[in-house]
Amino acid sequence: MRYAWTICLKDLRQRLRDRTALMLAVVVPLVLTTLMGLALGRSESFRMRLAIADLDGSELSQAFLAFVERPSLQGIVYVNRVDSLAAAEAAVTDGNAEGAVVLQAGFAKAARASRTVPVEILAAGDHPFSARMTEALVRDFLSRATATATTESARAIPSVLPLSPGGRLRTVDFFAASMAVLFLTFTVLSGVRALQSEIDSGTIVRLMATPAEPVIILAGKFAALVIVGLVQMAVMIVATSLLFGTSWGNPLPVVVLVGTSVLMAIGLTAFFMSLAENAEQGQGLASIVIFLLAVVGGQFLPPQGLPDVFETLNRLTPNGQAFRGFTDLAAAAGTGSVRTILEPLLVTGGVGLSGIAFAAVKARKALQRAL
Amino acid sequence: MARLGLSAIVAAAAASGASARRNRQRMFILFLLPIVVITVIGLAMGGYSDPSFVIGVLDRADTDVSHTFLADLAARAPLRIRSYADQETMRIAVFRGRLNGGILIPPGWRGTDDLEVYLSQASVGAPIIRATIDAALSRRDRGAAPFDITTRFPGGGLAGAPRLGFRYTAPANVVLFIMIHGFVASLAIIQLRRSGLAKRLLATPRRTWELFAMLAIGPLQVMSIQAAFLIGSTWLAFGIPWGDSLGVLLVTAALICFGVSLVFCMGTVFRTPEQATSLGPWLGTVLGMLGGCMWPLEIVPPVMKTLSHFSPAAWAMDAYLALIFDHASVRNILPAVAVLLLFAVTLALVGIVRLRPQFSR
Known part of the structure; x- marks a missing residue:
């Protein structure tokens, strides 16, 4: 030995x-x-700063703000309220936000009446994921808000129930x-x-x-x-x-x-x-x-x-x-x-x-x- | 005298070529290994062929409603959908990171119930996929045509999709393997130094430039054949459109010059043959990784993108990719070729300056 x-x-x-x-x-x-x-x-986690210009000031536009600030989006979407289209554009071009949503005047009225809604998404060209996220959020909100408004009895609209695949790698x-x-x-x-x-x-x-x-x-x-x-x-x-x-x-x-x-x-x-x-x-x-x-x-x-x-x-x-x-x-x-x-x-x-x-x-x- | 010098260089080239041909392992590493790597990584990159997310679907409902929902999801969102027949297989694919998410559609699903979705907790895609599927569910529930919403890019257009597939891996591996060859081929200089043959060479009636040319001709010819073989075989096998011939020739020549300069420089830096053969390939890999030979620089963070251009590989890749993807002209790639040559001249000078005293020691 x-x-x-x-x-x-x-x-x-x-x-x-x-x-x-x-x-x-x-x-x-x-x-x-x-x-x-x-x-x-950088594929580890997704976070984005979203500038929102509410130029409509309606109940529906306020509901949109609440929608993107809901608990399940906390730590993912950081909302920054701005007061004009120019400010929203500046936020994106200056790198202070990865995306922006401008809710123009007449947003609430148009959303309930037609397919064409005065809402504009502004996105940073070098953040394609933020552009996708912003568009998905706006579309989801509009569908949910208008579906609830047109349905006589309130009912839950289906959503994703997240499941863990078992771990984090x-x-x-x-x-x-x-x-x-x-x-x-x-x-x-x-x-x-x-x-x-x-x-x-x-x-x-x-x-x-x-x-x-x-x-x-x-x-x-x-x-x-x-x-x-x-x-x-x-x-x-x-x-x-x-x-x-x-x-x-x-x-x-x-x-x-x-x-x-x-x-x-x-x-x-x-x-x-x-x-x-x-x-x-x-x-x-x-x-x-x-x-x-x-x-x-x-x-x-x-x-x-x-x-x-x-x-x-x-x-x-x-x-x-x-x-x-x-x-x-x-x-x-x-x-x-x-x-x-x-x-x-x-x-x-x-x-x-x-x-x-x-x-x-x-x-x-x-x-x-x-x- | 000039003729004598040339004949000595030709003789050195013939000796080097014969030595390379006799070594079957070396032939495999020079020619077949890059082709295997190009094929495997090219096939894998089929999975990265666009910047969309990949999600799995286990459709246990298998009804018109579920089919329409999935078709709508795939059509309106940048998602690629893979079908699964087994929940555990799909869960593991999400768990190991191959899928960004996995949708479970239960039997009898009519579009009115929530959907369970496996979401990879370490993927940038998880919140976006969740929002995208939520939007598809609410759109289906609402029933009406989707809203007209436009996205504007005030600071410039959406960055292009990463350039992937065989058209990416072929030039990447030409660059990578020429650099690796440069590091490993420095072995010849180390052996000359250690065996004392270098001293004897200096004693011959040859001028210094002839001796250096004799040392350079071996790697130069092998790298030229290697590059020509890789470019030709990938053109034949995968139909890679290499672009402007003169442009390809210029970039490849500059790359080979860089490879030969590595031989001179590393031949004076490495102390033992083991360092050249064991560490050399990995130093080449590090330079290749930094310069975008392993993944497109479009997907790396800005800091890494800036750092990448400290590697000559990035300049060679820029030129090759411009020729292949953007059909660039010779004029467009000249700056990249010039930088590559600058790297080559610098390294060669460092090598030559260090070499002579080391040889005479």
């Missing part, structure tokens, strides 16, 4: 001295997550998980490459000449890989929590998934390394496959509007399964459990153990040949 620990510590020291590996493990994924979060993060949370899993595999890959280099150069064979059992030597090397993977994930989780406020979900299932993901990363990279003729070729092969799996699994793409086929592709890739597990836990917040991520756990764990077993058999044959 002492030998295993010594070998593990030696490997860890080597990894710590490798500044390129450290950059790849921590700095690059954080930079990429920051960029993705900054670029795509911001774009930055999505990419934090995506980059953590992607760079976990690259970090582990550099460790696996170092191990393969030792097999190629014969260092391992020399180690076997020492009193240490082969299984102890491999245990030491494997422990170093696991520790590197666990530390990299822990750093990513802590850093994204502190920098972006990402909530990764319930700690217990997160820890379990981190464990199986590290196994998956070791198994996947060891599998491709063992298929190659030398460490350099193995690193190239594994890097290409990992990158392709990430592209196919939708890890570089913003989720919104992504075709459903990416859900299937995601499930077919082991890194995609790990990523899915983390995003599901983040989205499920406090309610996530091991049960929530059963499929990712089984797939990542299974792929990890199979890859490690395959690579171990190949490595054993290579060592027997060398001996």
Whole structure:
């Protein structure tokens, strides 16, 4: 056991001295997550300032003000009353409002009598969502107000009953998980490459000449890989929590998934390394496959509007399964459990153990040949 | 002497070409990987082909009323509707962010009852979708023709829809992969430095410009073939209308110059071959992300839009997108080409100034 620990510590020291590996493990994924979060993060929440010019002064125009200031729109629409068309235009052009509604004189009378109502929507050209929101609010109000007015007995007009899909997953949370899993595999890959280099150069064979059992030597090397993977994930989780406020979900299932993901990363990279003729070729092969799996699994793409086929592709890739597990836990917040991520756990764990077993058999044959 | 110099450069080009051809992994990364990425991201961007929101619908009523309601909703609002047969599948699609919302139409719905709608809590679309569906419900309930309401843009017209699809991903990946190649190809200079071959090169009866040309010719020819292959194959496979040929040639030439300048500069910045092969691709990706190779700059916040033009990728993308989408003329893209060349000259100078002392060390 002492030998295993010594070998593990030696490997860890080597990894710590490798500044390129450290950059790849921590700095690059954080930079990429920051960029993705900054670029795509404005899809997090919608807020708009709406200037309203009530030039009608009627009961109906007052009702419109109450309609856009109702509790369900609080924190979404911030109403700013102005007194003229010019003031409303200025609010939009000066950037003090994303949209404006001008209720002209005769608004109430026309709304009840015809389709053409003297109401004007002013919108900022660079805020298309605000233009849509304003138009939807005005149309909804007019339909509801005039329908109620024309119906003899008051009755409720149907509305949307919002349902929660189960959690909150911001774009930055999505990419934090995506980059953590992607760079976990690259970090582990550099460790696996170092191990393969030792097999190629014969260092391992020399180690076997020492009193240490082969299984102890491999245990030491494997422990170093696991520790590197666990530390990299822990750093990513802590850093994204502190920098972006990402909530990764319930700690217990997160820890379990981190464990199986590290196994998956070791198994996947060891599998491709063992298929190659030398460490350099193995690193190239594994890097290409990992990158392709990430592209196919939708890890570089913003989720919104992504075709459903990416859900299937995601499930077919082991890194995609790990990523899915983390995003599901983040989205499920406090309610996530091991049960929530059963499929990712089984797939990542299974792929990890199979890859490690395959690579171990190949490595054993290579060592027997060398001996 | 000039002929001698040229023959040395041609020999260096032949040696570099032969080395590239022998390396199957490199050939895959240079030519096939970009095509795979263009295809996958292009297909995914089909989902982003217009700036509308995507909502799912589980229509359990399946009546004329529900059909009319959905047709009216799709016709009057900028929404794309995807049909679902299973509530859980739709909920998960909203939960994971692929849908902005999901409407559940219950059996027997006649348009008079409220509708349950899954709304993504982390999407800008949630309040807008809610307001849009509310407006459609109240309009259906009212029965009369919709009101005539106009929207005016006093500060200028509505910004155009983002430019997406294969016509976006093809130039984006030409730019991205040429830059990545520039970072990774600096490996050759690092190896020359570390092996001591650089010192021997300096001892040969070659002038300095000939040595630099010999170093540049390898990446230059590979990048030229790579760019020509990507432009040609995406034109054939996806029918990308690349636009004015001279314009495309100019932008691509400027981009390749930038790629080669990266080789010189990074060849003196990276210390080990591992830095070039491990960090290089990600530095290229960061520059690409910043410059709009991963997503259109139309959708990023103003600060990011300003920052993006510190990346040469943004200038190359501006020129390519203008040629493809706006049918721009050569004159229109000249400023972008000039900036790209400025980046190239600056980096190349930095590289050359640093290179000679490093070689002789």
